[in-house]
Amino acid sequence: MVNDADDDEQIAALFSASVANIPKPALNTHTPRNYQRYIFEIAKTQNTIVVLPTGTGKTLISLLLIKHMASVDAERNLATPKVPLVSQQVNYLRHNCDFEVRSYHGDLGVDNYTEQMWQSEISATGCMVMTPAILSTILTRGFLRMSQINLIVFDECHNARKNDVYNQIIALHYLPTLPSERPLIFGMTASPMSGKDEINTSIKQLEVNLACKAITPDSHSDLKYFTVNPGKSIVRYKPCNDESRLLLLLIQMGVKEIPKLKRVCNDTQSLCEDFGGWIGDAFLKASIIGQYINRGKCVGNESFGADVVESAQVDDEMEEGEITESVASVSIAKPTSSKDFVVDNTSFESPLRYETKFESEAKAKEENSRYEEFLKSATQIILSRWKKQIDDTIDAFEPPSTEEPYPTEEMKAFSLKADTPIPESLYTKMSSKFLELVKVLESYKTDDGFCGIVFVEKRCTSKIMAILLPRCAELRGFLKSDSLVGHSSGKTGAKTAADISMGTARQQNIVFDFRDGKLNLLVATK
DSSP states (O other): OOOOGGGHHHHHHHHHHHHHHSOOOOOOTTSOOHHHHHHHHHHTTSOEEEEOOTTSOHHHHHHHHHHHHHHHOSSEEEEEOOHHHHHHHHHHHHHHOSSOEEEEOGGGTGGGOOHHHHHHHHHHOSEEEEOHHHHHHHHHTTSSOGGGEEEEEETTGGGOOTTOHHHHHIIIIITTSOGGGOOEEEEEESOOOOTTOOHHHHHHHHHHHHTOEEEOOOTTSGGGGGOOOOOOOOOOOOOOOOOOHHHHHHHHHTGGGOGGGHHHHHHHHHHHHHTOHHHHHHHHHHHHHHHHHTTTSOOOTTIIIIIIHHHTTHHHHSOHHHHHHHHHTOOOOOOOOGGGGOOOTTOOOOHHHHHHHHHHHHHHHHHHHHHHHHHHHHHHHHHHHHSOOOOTTSOOOOOOOOSSOSSOHHHHHOOTTOOSOOOHHHHTTSOHHHHHHHHHHHTTTTOTTOOEEEEESOHHHHHHHHHHGGGSGGGTTTOOEEEEOOOOOOOSSOOOTTOOOOOHHHHHHHHHHHHHTSOSEEEEEO
16 A cells, blocks of 8 residues: 565565465365466476466475475475475475475574584485575585585575575576586466566566576466456545654754654654654654663664554653653763774774774764754653653753644543554544545455455554554454564664564464464555
8 A cells, every 4th residue: 555675575475374374175285286287297397487376376386396306306305485484384395295394594593504414404304495595505605515406496486586595596506507417496476577577578587587487377277267366446545745743843953963863754754644644743752752762772673563652652651750860861972082092003904994983983973972862852842742841950942832732632642552442533634545444444344254464665654554443443343453564674774763673483473363363454564
């Protein structure tokens, strides 16, 4: 509906896992459908990319191929899905194979495996299910040779674009191997499209990147009996031009000069467009106070996603005296003494290099000082507007007066962490986009088996939407929603309370709850 680009592969893999995990009759691996048999016979003889819709049995074809290759060659098979799919695929293969199947990904600590440990794993395993990054690593380190593999299965192979790890495996390890020693390759995808490219262009590029030939059953096969074509409808809404009055206030205070707050300001603006100005205010209030409480700590992955909504209600849960003392005791960085810049005379670096380090460290300390000072002032302003003025002995930025009280009493009482309905006076101020979505979801209210996914562009939108939807009067008691976003991008730079991400275990728990019916709506980044 509304892009944290880093999430694309992770969430796509999680959704594939959720579909594959929905309870269904046990597969009879000895009686594949006609189109599956057709693809299987071709894949036995050449490198193949199979293009089939989700839920039509690509995994079964890969199972048949893995078992076939194991029967004709004693070497091992490799399946390379994304992290969220590893456990699911391992369980499926173990259930249907009579040889050892093991899984490998970063969360299991395999990054620290020694050569001896890998050799032991390779000797004991008939099929190794690992992330492409792990495969690339052990090939690069020489722990495994391409000639030792008889089959590689690339799941979600549409990701083989540009410098993707799939492409690195092919270019750096597969192609340099003698043709007679190369393993068979089997790629699987439901959507070979890439960006704005035509589908034929995308498929041809995938074929080149993975050294494969793409195939899909023709329209006369039995595939049509197992494919569901979803209905499509377009819902129009009016653009929302609301602004966050709190953000405007912080801009007057100089927030644009604070690099660490750039992300949260951008997210606030996005939330205003998606939900309305007062939601932007609520988010910004939560993020600023969350960062103030966590200043000097590692504020990141779990700050907003798990704790900041809660910590943002600090004015509801802490004693006023504690807040006053906390704001009054902010530590401002002092100018650095010369002792902090002692040069090691034994180093061979040039004096110019030391000057660069000096300037960089000084700049970082100055920025951090301005950041903490701003958090102090901003937190005081927020608490003074959302509660009552705190200690007069603290310097405060006096906001310009407004013609009507702001925030309203309803806004002051509203808590993002609560489970109470959204007040009518605030609900009517929500964006047209959000209200239209509520209407669409309300139309499924009588469907006991309803389950759905709302795709959004930004992580902050995903989190807030999952919080708000069940609190709409029209959806109370019907929707059980949660947010599903990718891992942290891992990029360097200051983390903020708006860096919403979740680990693999949390992702999988949400997917399992969705599969088991504990949740009936996921709000996910695309």
